[in-house]
Amino acid sequence: MTNIPLFRVMKDDHWVKPFFKQYKLALVAALFLGFLTFFSAGALMFISGFLISKSASLPTNILLVYIPIVLTRTFGIARPVFRYLERLTSHNWVLKMTSQLRLKLYQTLEQDAIFIKRDFRLGDVIGLLAEDINHLQNLYLRTIFPTVIAWILYLFIVIGLGFFSWWFALFMFLYLAILIFLFPLVSVLVNGARQQKEKALKNGLYTELTDNVLGISDWIFSQRGQEYVALHESSQNQLMAVQAKMKSFQNKRALLFEVAYGGLILATFLWAGSHFTGHHGGAANWVAAFVLSLLPIIDAFAGLSAASQETNSYADSIERLNALPSLRPESTTNQQPQAPYTLEINNLSFHYAGDERLVLDQLSLTIPQGQKLAILGRSGSGKSTLATLLRGDLTPSLGDISLGGVPVTAIGEAIPAYIGVIQQAPYLFRTSLLNNIRLGNEKASLEQVWHVLERVGLKEMVATLPQGLDTMVDEAGLRFSGGERHRIALARILLKETPIVILDEPTVGLDPITEKQLLTTFMEELKGKTVIWITHHLKGIEYADRVIFLENGQLEMEGSPAFLAETSPRFRHLKAVDDGEKETL
Missing domain, CATH: 1.20.1560.10 (ABC transporter type 1, transmembrane domain)
Known part of the structure; x- marks a missing residue:
């Protein structure tokens, strides 16, 4: 000092x-x-x-x-x-x-x-x-x-x-x-x-x-x-x-x-x-x-x-x-992408400041609207970094990412209206359950809130609470189980009605039964939306339309689950291992 x-x-x-x-x-x-x-x-x-x-x-x-x-x-x-x-x-x-x-x-x-x-x-x-x-x-x-x-x-x-x-x-x-x-x-x-x-x-x-x-x-x-x-x-x-x-x-x-x-x-x-x-x-x-x-x-x-x-x-x-970084000036452009909301990734490379190692290396990918894409890879393969880049929170070192023809970095603060995220551990604030759900849409009516709760399978549970939607949530939502917190996060997304949803390893730490039920709910309720599912194993992979494997920042395997099961010995081996719950990727 x-x-x-x-x-x-x-x-x-x-x-x-x-x-x-x-x-x-x-x-x-x-x-x-x-x-x-x-x-x-x-x-x-x-x-x-x-x-x-x-x-x-x-x-x-x-x-x-x-x-x-x-x-x-x-x-x-x-x-x-x-x-x-x-x-x-x-x-x-x-x-x-x-x-x-x-x-x-x-x-x-x-x-x-x-x-x-x-x-x-x-x-x-x-x-x-x-x-x-x-x-x-x-x-x-x-x-x-x-x-x-x-x-x-x-x-x-x-x-x-x-x-x-x-x-x-x-x-x-x-x-x-x-x-x-x-x-x-x-x-x-x-x-x-x-x-x-x-x-x-x-x-x-x-x-x-x-x-x-x-x-x-x-x-x-x-x-x-x-x-x-x-x-x-x-x-x-x-x-x-x-x-x-x-x-x-x-x-x-x-x-x-x-x-x-x-x-x-x-x-x-x-x-x-x-x-x-x-x-x-x-x-x-x-x-x-x-x-x-x-x-x-x-x-x-x-x-x-x-x-x-x-x-x-x-x-x-x-x-x-x-010594802290200066505040970035607020974006005045906030360009609006046009439907269909296709994500285009062109020759994307990225490395963090002070570290010349490429986390992503010349990655090119097209994600059409409505596709359910599963991104797999070991820890450090670049999965989460790619998700962050897709939301425009990071700027590519080389290449570009566009949504509906507009660079995601130019969409600015409006990006949450197009891309929603459900994290590994969704955060609930110390306020009423109603306020926590309405984070997705502050103007949502009670009828809309109850409707999305029914869709995510929480309506009966909330109805049995002494204060219902007015129930106060403990800090970080610890009174709710992991599966319930994820369903509340999904309810927010459904109220927001974003066309693209990123699932960032949402089932980590859940028991197999809860994991299966939660994945079923996610995929059924997000029909018609683009789902980018980041995961480290192949449980429920049949829900995906397309699967890609990232290894050292590069695309190693790509195809539908059925295609990879037929053509890739590595995929078959990993699927068999995962089904037997002996190890993960």
Whole structure:
């Protein structure tokens, strides 16, 4: 992890910096209200000190303290009011900014979702979501706002004292500079590196935990459970050691800051006592006023050191976000293919960025509308990559794919209207069953929903649920069996009425009986539609009109199931093996 100053990262930033301009009025208002909060607090103590001293001298007329009494009440009310308005404005500004930031992050990750597993580990993504966004939120609330407000207050104090004594104003300028600039600088040099290391260890724990938990069965089966626990405890202990050093330094720094600020109060007491004695009546009144006014202002300066030490972490977070791929401009063409919706694949080759190995190598294929095509091959043969290319989620390295005479990449966001997908593990959202089914068609009537449920064989099951279609679905739909989740996904497709459906190994993990029933339902209900069925074995292959085998990205065998059974010894062997459930492709 690099140690890059915040200002250098912000110079080329395109994630955080734009929000300064977008919400500049709210930003200025928050800073001004923050200044007024501390000004009111200082003025309250200033007037209160003057009032108490003046009242103790037994003034001959109440009118002599009437104005200080009114001002005390005014600043006493103003301080909490300005504080509330400042918090309201600054937090509203930050929450609006971070909500837009999260939206931009989700959109960036979503548009490149196909690359997530290739370019990121799950721990990296969790680190982005859980740590980096929160760090950038704190960048404003804990660093930028307090620092700018403290600087404004610093200049106000120095200029204000200049009207009374130029040499004491100069002394205050230098003394406060130590508290405002030197203390934070030392914190950055000493504790900033520890802060950055803490964040690196946290991100490492995210990655370590997600990788290990997802593979916990491997640890258990290999009888290395204790080794896993020891590995995690080692990383945790490193994190706790860094945090202990940070806390120790912070305690020492806080004590030293309090002592230094006490020296400032003492210096102000001596200056006020010498400056006003013999020059102004009631010298004690002014001494108390100036000394007491410094007490609440300490809050404006005390947090600067803690805020500054986090700048390395902020810089790292901004750097990580800017390292993400930029959002692609939304397609403005969205060309519409024309029926018949024939898929044409011409000399298609594809390789992933950074890997010159061809996943698909000069593949040519025509899939006419209404054909049921089974694509078989071993893992890594290019089946799933081909399905992704067919939807336009990836761009071919060479060659092209067209649907109804239009390149699939030019169809843009309208592609779901033409090509639907049923994945290995269809996802159900934590909302009502009705909403989950209506993802296919938000305008579908209840009658249409019940009709598709009947078609996929779920009508009776849903009717027996206590709340029917209003039944809440658990996260990921775990209350439903694998076969039921696939039928719900099919119901979505039927509501959508897409002419082409991709079945991406939908029966993986299902028992043979459920697999057979599900395949029968798929093929019967998708009659007349183009079905591209990606599978790794030959169960139910008789449903296909055409079968192709991919091997190392190339077309190895092609033909109807009957033709291949008659002409291909390899096909016959694989079919016999699959029927005997001894092994798969």
